[in-house]
Amino acid sequence: MANRRVGVLVMSYGTPESLDQIEAYYTHIRRGNPPTAEQLHELKSRYEAIVGGFFPLRENTNKQVKSLENTLNHEHPDLDFVCYQGLKHAQPFVEDGVEQMVKDGITEAVGVVLAPHYSTMSVGGYVKRAKEKAEELGLKIDFVHSYHLHPKLLEALSSRVEKALEKFIDVGPEDVRVIFTAHSLPEKILEMKDPYPDQLLATSEAIAERVQLTNWQFGWQSAGQTATPWLGPDILDVLRTVRKEDDVKNVLLCPIGFVSDHLEVLYDIDIEAQALAQELGLHLERTESLNTDPLYMQTLSDVVFEKVTSVSELS
């Protein structure tokens, strides 16, 4: 008898495929409002500046999805997992992934986002779109909402912090300010009692405890340029403040809100924050991104499998 087949909708932010697709991508992010020529030019030049090619997120997501499928099937040989991509702002969109599952005859599915922390504006948005499409097509699907304290995720992130601290050869870890970062969101999420800030702080605290950090803090990055206020302090302000007020000379940035090498890491940290650090006379390093780290893949595999178990327990 054939193994029970489970579809896994792996959702990620998405990135353009070429420079001439940036406008459509940016318009999608702006909910159908095209960017001004100046905004478009600014975003294009950020993509052009990142090292290692224009759009690394696409290849990284492809690899993560393939690797998760292999991990799931390796760890649970009695089930047949098939992973599908569903992207927020590029093709294949979240809805395309759901549709493809149904076309392929999948009747049972789990959705997971390549972002560990839940916010109504981020993971909540992915889940809402997938759920609506699944309901329309009659697909049974359950979702992983967050996995920010999964022990294997914490292990992967902690070992990255330890490894990156070794780059500060002249000073001990207590002389390096570790700054955990994540994508900022509009401040209005606080009124909505959104769990995002607390989950990020919980991940930061758990890593700090594992690595026995005494010198650390949290900062927001990559805030949008809109009229409404975004969560702060922004890491660029944090760098200025720690240099000026605490006489910090060594900083390690650990972007816990991201799981891949992409624009927000390779530009916002490696180029923008690094340029400011040099101007301020700071030695700045960053932890390596998770990408297809086996511990991250096992984290995803565990949380997906838990959902499969709970679906079968219910039925």
Ligand code: FEC
């Ligand atoms: O490498 C790439 O091509 C894409 C990198 C990328 C990732 C990413 C992740 C998150 N975002 C989140 C929230 C917002 C909100 C807005 C917003 C806007 C942008 C723009 C670009 C962009 N984001 Fe992003 N984000 C990435 C890239 N993001 C480009 C548009 C220009 C700019 O503002 O810089 C504001 C628009 C809106 O209201 O929707 C909010 C969050 C994450 C982390 C969770 C996730 O991955 O879903 C939260 C990667």
